[in-house]
Amino acid sequence: MVRALLTLWLMFAGAALARAETIVFTDVNVVPMDRERVIARTTVIVTDGAIASVGRMAKLPAGTKAIDGKGAWLVPGLADMHNHVTSRDDLALLLANGVTTMLNMGEATNAFAGRTRIAANKGEVPGPQIFTAFVVDGDPQYGHFVVKTPDDARAIVRLAKANGYSFMKVYTNLSAEAFAALAAEAKVQGIGVVGHNVAAVGLAKQLAAGQAMVAHVEEFFTGFFPEPPADDQQAPPDDARIADAIALVKAHGTTVTSDLFTYRTIAAQFGKPEVVKAYLAAPDARYVSPADRIDWARSGYQKKAVDLSRRVAFEARFVKAMANAGVPLIAGGDAPTIPGLVPGFALHGEIDAMLSAGLTPWQALSAATRTPGTFIAKTVPGAGKFGIVAPGYRADLLLVADNPLEKPATLREPLGVMTGGRWYDATALKGMLDGVAELRAAR
Numbered sequence: 001m002v003r004a005l006l007t008l009w010l011m012f013a014g015a016a017l018a019r020a021e022t023i024v025f026t027d028v029n030v031v032p033m034d035r036e037r038v039i040a041r042t043t044v045i046v047t048d049g050a051i052a053s054v055g056r057m058a059k060l061p062a063g064t065k066a067i068d069g070k071g072a073w074l075v076p077g078l079a080d081m082h083n084h085v086t087s088r089d090d091l092a093l094l095l096a097n098g099v100t101t102m103l104n105m106g107e108a109t110n111a112f113a114g115r116t117r118i119a120a121n122k123g124e125v126p127g128p129q130i131f132t133a134f135v136v137d138g139d140p141q142y143g144h145f146v147v148k149t150p151d152d153a154r155a156i157v158r159l160a161k162a163n164g165y166s167f168m169k170v171y172t173n174l175s176a177e178a179f180a181a182l183a184a185e186a187k188v189q190g191i192g193v194v195g196h197n198v199a200a201v202g203l204a205k206q207l208a209a210g211q212a213m214v215a216h217v218e219e220f221f222t223g224f225f226p227e228p229p230a231d232d233q234q235a236p237p238d239d240a241r242i243a244d245a246i247a248l249v250k251a252h253g254t255t256v257t258s259d260l261f262t263y264r265t266i267a268a269q270f271g272k273p274e275v276v277k278a279y280l281a282a283p284d285a286r287y288v289s290p291a292d293r294i295d296w297a298r299s300g301y302q303k304k305a306v307d308l309s310r311r312v313a314f315e316a317r318f319v320k321a322m323a324n325a326g327v328p329l330i331a332g333g334d335a336p337t338i339p340g341l342v343p344g345f346a347l348h349g350e351i352d353a354m355l356s357a358g359l360t361p362w363q364a365l366s367a368a369t370r371t372p373g374t375f376i377a378k379t380v381p382g383a384g385k386f387g388i389v390a391p392g393y394r395a396d397l398l399l400v401a402d403n404p405l406e407k408p409a410t411l412r413e414p415l416g417v418m419t420g421g422r423w424y425d426a427t428a429l430k431g432m433l434d435g436v437a438e439l440r441a442a443r
């Protein structure tokens with residue numbers, strides 16, 4: 001445990017020193033993700049946390065740190081646009097998995113949404129840059145902040161903004177009056193509205209009121225598609241209705257979070273305690289915190305006997321259709337709240353799930369890089385640019401052994417990760433993972 005803490009401290013000290021440096025990637029193949037292309041054997045120069053140039057070998061001061069990219073591929077760092085990460089250890093797991101941007105979609109502690117977020121965004125804590133959403137609901141059954149009146153809704157938007165949240169996340173049981181007031185005040189305050197279907201409103205009206213993002217694909221089941229027949233409650237919608245959903249989100253320019261892996265993982269454990277036991281025994285579960293392990297073991301999903309398999313299959317077809325229609329999709333891992341979803345690893349699960357759904361590697365990787373960058377640029381005033389390898393963008397980079405547009409599995413094995421200009425090589429990343437595992441084992 002002492003060794004783990006020391007390792008973390010040394011990485012912290014090293015990271016803090018790295019920022020002022022100029023760092024050059026030499027002879028590296030770049031997948032910039034601005035469009036589907038590769039820039040072969042080029043140079044990428046990073047200064048002060050941002051990409052300064054791609055493709056030009058400027059005269060560099062003596063002693064400039066060089067990273068040999070020969071035979072390797074440099075892609076934008078990954079974005080996990082739906083998680084519930086609230087600890088510095090989980091930030092280390094994200095970083096070790098190549099994640100350089102995260103959006104906490106609820107249950108962030110004040111300390112995380114304030115202090116940790118600010119420290120991570122300054123580079124004082126190793127991890128991705130952090131955005132947070134403040135969740136409001138109409139009743140306390142899910143443990144969310146309850147908002148009843150329009151006055152309360154307007155007040156909480158202002159408070160969330162003052163406390164550094166980038167988004168308001170609306171939840172199922174909010175009243176129509178509270179939703180309307182919240183959406184209007186969010187426009188005034190310049191803070192984005194994201195989240196679930198609000199049962200009293202419905203996605204069509206929510207998107208028309210300016211909701212910028214739907215937080216799960218399955219929100220369309222309750223919020224848009226016709227209700228299933230009473231004698232077959234888990235029947236999937238008719239595929240013919242997919243076009244209507246696509247027309248709706250395209251009409252409003254709404255972003256949709258792809259969470260195929262989450263839904264599939266939930267479906268797999270419904271009514272099956274043995275599946276949850278297997279999740280707890282899986283190799284990646286050694287990184288899960290004791291509190292999350294207890295939550296996993298106690299989760300109610302295993303007690304429900306519902307067969308969601310036809311809906312899981314429908315979601316895959318729906319996401320593929322959205323990708324082909326040009327709907328802005330962003331990838332979310334939803335860890336660690338759902339049993340089986342480990343921070344960082346879950347995002348790779350989502351990328352794999354998108355590929356299994358028939359998305360091309362370009363489409364899947366776009367949902368984890370460039371599209372999150374576009375979404376944040378559109379919804380968070382003053383946020384830095386990220387998600388593309390180009391001058392002026394945050395130096396969030398992932399170095400891998402193969403071309404991920406041909407072999408996307410390479411993304412799971414980073415040779416190194418740069419976040420905001422701070423470089424962590426494979427040894428440092430492994431040290432972070434081992435450090436977290438040691439802390440968990442010492443409990």
Ligand SMILES: [Zn+2]
Nearest residue numbers: 082083105334
């Ligand atoms: Zn979630």
